[in-house]
Amino acid sequence: MPGQFITLDSDMTPCVPPQPIIPFIEGDGSGPDIWAAASRVIDAAVERAYGGARRIIWRPLLAGERAFAATGDWLPEETIEAIKRHHVAIKGPLTTPVGRGIRNLNVALRQRLSLYANVRPIRFFPGVEAPVKAPQRLNVVLFRENTEDVYAGLEWAAGSEEAEQITALLSGLGVRLPPRCGLGLKPISEAASARLIRRAVRFALEHKHRSVTLVHKGNIMQHTEGAFRDWGYALIEAEFADVAVTEARLWEDFGGRTPEGKLLIKDRLTDAMFQQLLLRPDEYEVIATTNLNGDYLSDACAAQVGGQGFTPSANLSDEVALFEPTHGTAPEYAGQDKVNPSGVILSGEMMLRHMGWGEAADRILRGVEGAIARQTVTYDLARRLRGAALRSCSEFGDEIIASMK
Numbered sequence: 001m002p003g004q005f006i007t008l009d010s011d012m013t014p015c016v017p018p019q020p021i022i023p024f025i026e027g028d029g030s031g032p033d034i035w036a037a038a039s040r041v042i043d044a045a046v047e048r049a050y051g052g053a054r055r056i057i058w059r060p061l062l063a064g065e066r067a068f069a070a071t072g073d074w075l076p077e078e079t080i081e082a083i084k085r086h087h088v089a090i091k092g093p094l095t096t097p098v099g100r101g102i103r104n105l106n107v108a109l110r111q112r113l114s115l116y117a118n119v120r121p122i123r124f125f126p127g128v129e130a131p132v133k134a135p136q137r138l139n140v141v142l143f144r145e146n147t148e149d150v151y152a153g154l155e156w157a158a159g160s161e162e163a164e165q166i167t168a169l170l171s172g173l174g175v176r177l178p179p180r181c182g183l184g185l186k187p188i189s190e191a192a193s194a195r196l197i198r199r200a201v202r203f204a205l206e207h208k209h210r211s212v213t214l215v216h217k218g219n220i221m222q223h224t225e226g227a228f229r230d231w232g233y234a235l236i237e238a239e240f241a242d243v244a245v246t247e248a249r250l251w252e253d254f255g256g257r258t259p260e261g262k263l264l265i266k267d268r269l270t271d272a273m274f275q276q277l278l279l280r281p282d283e284y285e286v287i288a289t290t291n292l293n294g295d296y297l298s299d300a301c302a303a304q305v306g307g308q309g310f311t312p313s314a315n316l317s318d319e320v321a322l323f324e325p326t327h328g329t330a331p332e333y334a335g336q337d338k339v340n341p342s343g344v345i346l347s348g349e350m351m352l353r354h355m356g357w358g359e360a361a362d363r364i365l366r367g368v369e370g371a372i373a374r375q376t377v378t379y380d381l382a383r384r385l386r387g388a389a390l391r392s393c394s395e396f397g398d399e400i401i402a403s404m405k
């Protein structure tokens with residue numbers, strides 16, 4: 001196969017050759033329809049930006065239903081190893097078979113590859129119908145911790161032997177629980193909090209954002225959510241004191257104005273943050289938060305800009321970046337060339353930027369903006385817009401390519 005491997009330099013930045021091999025997982029359900037359109041758009045953006053001097057060599061990987069049909073394994077080891085080896089990969093949505101004892105494939109991928117940061121940029125595309133008056137005021141990049149919190153799977157059913165043992169242990173510590181309690185544990189560690197916040201701060205500095213906001217519910221859960229905030233501030237002090245300023249110091253030392261060129265670090269309680277994002281969205285740029293908060297906040301932000309069907313994401317470890325849309329397989333539309341491919345296309349935009357191919361990434365953004373602004377859109381957007389021209393999944397891809405400048 002032609003093409004070269006992406007490698008990492010000493011600070012883990014990808015070194016991308018002119019013809020990198022990039023693995024992709026097409027995905028289940030509507031995944032193949034979406035991938036056909038999305039890969040064409042990504043290739044066209046690279047071609048327009050670099051005129052043939054750069055080209056992606058796509059390498060298909062098996063996961064989900066196709067993997068099971070071909071190998072009897074829902075997530076073959078070869079797929080995990082290939083993603084590790086190539087450092088950058090993109091995937092469509094995968095079905096998790098219900099009631100067959102198979103764990104969620106996306107969670108399995110995140111855990112096997114230690115993808116500790118889930119990153120979601122959420123912004124408004126003019127032309128989309130949004131439920132608020134000024135959706136363009138929201139433009140955030142959300143860093144959600146991906147490995148801990150109540151998502152760690154530490155749960156015990158009411159009445160189970162484990163729940164009884166833990167209840168007895170707690171009773172020895174003077175904690176009285178009502179009978180027949182379901183129990184869940186919320187682990188938040190210093191190491192996982194620090195690496196997530198470090199990643200968010202570095203991103204903010206690199207992309208010249210003005211602020212990073214730590215979101216937590218530390219007034220109630222002091223030793224988990226509160227610790228996330230405290231470890232965050234300790235990290236800023238230890239590693240970023242020369243380039244960042246905290247909100248507390250802003251008032252003490254700088255009269256409330258962020259000094260030129262410095263990154264402002266603030267923190268907000270989760271409940272207040274939901275209000276803030278609705279009432280004063282333009283005061284927030286990069287958000288770093290725990291797993292459950294991030295789950296809630298990202299969906300709320302996506303809904304606020306009308307983008308719940310097509311928000312992209314990246315799952316990052318220090319060595320691997322795996323890009324994927326946030327929607328599922330929409331199996332009822334499989335094979336109909338109907339659904340909106342923007343989630344994978346915009347994940348491709350994030351991927352190109354991660355690779356340092358910003359000129360191609362810009363073309364994708366301009367293409368999506370152009371197609372939506374012209375109101376030539378897939379059914380999900382068309383049904384919310386009066387006078388929009390309905391396009392199939394592949395035709396919408398064509399519209400995006402036609403709008404690339």
Ligand code: NAP
Nearest residue numbers: 092093094095096106309326327328329330331339340380
């Ligand atoms: P879903 O596939 O996201 O579909 C829910 C609804 O969202 C669809 O019925 C459709 O709504 C709309 N939708 C989703 N993707 C769309 C697209 N690309 N274009 C236009 N509309 C879109 O969620 P689900 O039905 O809960 O889950 C189905 C399967 O996907 C499950 O097996 C689940 O495990 C899996 N899943 C995978 C991932 C992942 O791989 N990351 C994430 C979530 C779910 P309308 O019919 O109203 O138009």
